[in-house]
Amino acid sequence: MRILIVEDEPTLGQQLKSTLEQNGYAVDLSTDGEDGHFLGSTEEYDAAVLDLGLPEIDGLTVLGMWRKEGRKFPVLVLTARDSWSDKVAGLDAGADDYLAKPFQTEELIARLRALIRRASGNASSELTAGDVRLDTRSGRVTLNGEPVKLTAQEYKLLSYLMHHKGKVVSRTELIEHIYDQDFDRDSNTIEVFVTRIRKKLGADVITTIRGLGYSLDDPADAPRE
Amino acid sequence: MRILIVEDEPTLGQQLKSTLEQNGYAVDLSTDGEDGHFLGSTEEYDAAVLDLGLPEIDGLTVLGMWRKEGRKFPVLVLTARDSWSDKVAGLDAGADDYLAKPFQTEELIARLRALIRRASGNASSELTAGDVRLDTRSGRVTLNGEPVKLTAQEYKLLSYLMHHKGKVVSRTELIEHIYDQDFDRDSNTIEVFVTRIRKKLGADVITTIRGLGYSLDDPADAPRE
DNA sequence: GTCCTCAACAATCAGAATGCGCATCGAATA
DNA sequence: TATTCGATGCGCATTCTGATTGTTGAGGAC
Known part of the structure; x- marks a missing residue:
């Protein structure tokens, strides 16, 4: 943010x-x-x-x-x-x-x-998606109730995605919202952190939409409209 | 587009x-x-x-x-x-x-x-034709409510057709609207992508009008015949 | 009028080329 | 020391191309 x-x-x-x-x-x-x-x-x-x-x-x-x-x-x-x-x-x-x-x-x-x-349209300070739960007050993340240790950047990235659950978020948008003004926009840090979050929370939390960006979907509210 | x-x-x-x-x-x-x-x-x-x-x-x-x-x-x-x-x-x-x-x-x-x-005369950002639904905001496509994964080109092609539902769209027109200036116009990529969309969404979504081009019709507003 | 042939067009397939995303590592930073 | 950053090479999904196969309809022969 x-x-x-x-x-x-x-x-x-x-x-x-x-x-x-x-x-x-x-x-x-x-x-x-x-x-x-x-x-x-x-x-x-x-x-x-x-x-x-x-x-x-x-x-x-x-x-x-x-x-x-x-x-x-x-x-x-x-x-x-x-x-x-x-x-x-x-x-x-x-x-x-x-x-x-x-x-x-x-x-x-x-x-x-x-x-x-x-x-972002959330009522609670606890954001959830699938088995992942993020408490914006304490800054803690749990997977199936088990606490997971995320680094600062990892947390920022995940937090932004969870605030915009279901939306397709482009790499540019992520960079704009996670880093401040002076940051080299040409680098692959986003990919790197996505990879590491996937390692810690499971590969399926973050979906890649090729050519567009990433999206975090909650299986709970996914099926038929 | x-x-x-x-x-x-x-x-x-x-x-x-x-x-x-x-x-x-x-x-x-x-x-x-x-x-x-x-x-x-x-x-x-x-x-x-x-x-x-x-x-x-x-x-x-x-x-x-x-x-x-x-x-x-x-x-x-x-x-x-x-x-x-x-x-x-x-x-x-x-x-x-x-x-x-x-x-x-x-x-x-x-x-x-x-x-x-x-x-294109559409009021909503959701375009539908038969069982196919396309959300231009999120860029998602569903068939009977089930999400369908389309590649970038497939999406562009389908999107153009859905924006011009019922109209006969020539191959040339499609090429002009989904590729930019520098593109080799002599190729059969359009056919290839039409085939692949048909595979994913059903053969009957896109009708071929021989010699003219393609047309995407909505059975809902097709008159009796 | 029916059938056959042929040409034009469309669909499909497989292989090649491209480019995107991923992982890994080493360097920089704090 | 832990974390972040940037670079590189690899792998794979996607795209494109060209060849092949399939389809359609018109014209001619019977």
């Missing part, structure tokens, strides 16, 4: 970025509204954290522009405490959740997780 | 081309208005993506010329951000949809799919 942070204060921004990365997200950080808007318009994000008090372009404006352009990723807005008007205006402009500064990072993580979960 | 891209910026153009190809389209790329106009006038396309800000001949002019010549394929226009006048002028000149730059490729794909679908 890939996240955009737009936060003008460098210290806080960096701190957020590294916290989120530790929690298994790919993170792009932008420190001003214009750049932030551009990133949100061109790159693929699964969620954004947007500070309203930005120099140059206001956060609300950025949010408004995204929505007008049809960008649908969930946005978590950061407001100064007790700024009621901001809060209301933010929700009006299309924010999905808000958090008053200062806040605890755990809370931010939890809310982001919920946003991403809801955006 | 075959698509023409007219985009002067080489990087973006190439990127679009490969994304679309990954999604199962045959793509021709032109980097200037004159050449683009020529291609659109002489070749057979199911849709075009046209950048308005072209050197030499303006995109609007190209579009206008196509329409005056009676070219009817749907055109998706790319405009610079917030260029209201462009947008209006584009729609006036006969554009079917527009997208402001910068945009997300997923959005472009979705809109193109919608354009092609509407152009």
Whole structure:
């Protein structure tokens, strides 16, 4: 899962970025509204954290522009405490959740997780497909109840696929959502990790659709329509 | 389905081309208005993506010329951000949809799919004929509810036929719409793939009209005879 | 009118060529 | 030390080609 942070204060921004990365997200950080808007318009994000008090372009404006352009990723807005008007205006402009500064990072993580979960149409924080179960809260994966140890990248890849169960996901899409901005798109890492996930969870969890990408299907809801 | 891209910026153009190809389209790329106009006038396309800000001949002019010549394929226009006048002028000149730059490729794909679908007079993204069902969104094909595995070419061929259900489609037309510009037109690949589709979906899905081509008929709306 | 022949077209098959995806390993990184 | 990354070569599914076989319909002979 890939996240955009737009936060003008460098210290806080960096701190957020590294916290989120530790929690298994790919993170792009932008420190001003214009750049932030551009990133949100061109790159693929699964969620954004947007500070309203930005120099140059206001956060609300950025949010408004995204929505007008049809960008649908969930946005978590950061407001100064007790700024009621901001809060209301933010929700009006299309924010999905808000958090008053200062806040605890755990809370931010939890809310982001919920946003991403809801955006993918999942009610529970536990995703399942066949014998595989993935708990987005603890970041644990089990196969038939047996815990399986996945590395960070393996987890990210699997997590994205499970969030988009049944959909055909292209290699490009995977790269865009698992890695942040600066990454060499010409490599076969995706294949490598798919191979290793298959080794750990069984070859049949991930289906290859030749020429198009991969797809994770749940045998439970597969048969006749 | 075959698509023409007219985009002067080489990087973006190439990127679009490969994304679309990954999604199962045959793509021709032109980097200037004159050449683009020529291609659109002489070749057979199911849709075009046209950048308005072209050197030499303006995109609007190209579009206008196509329409005056009676070219009817749907055109998706790319405009610079917030260029209201462009947008209006584009729609006036006969554009079917527009997208402001910068945009997300997923959005472009979705809109193109919608354009092609509407152009063939289909309301839904699910095409059916007899026991065969094709979902253009997920790219899946089922026979009596059972999923059928088709290769890329097989899918393209079937998809074109299903978009033109009931119509007699010549071999030439098929070649023109599922391959791009540089392809040896003297070969019997079409026959080969028709054979293989028949093997997978039943011999009666595709009817041969000797001397003319093929036709895919839906027994449901075939009159008594 | 019936049957036969032939030419044109279509279908099928097998082998060759291509290209995609996979696995493995060594290097880089943290 | 564990993990991630990038490169290479291999294997196999897919695609294409060309040859062969099968089908259809028109025209001519009877």
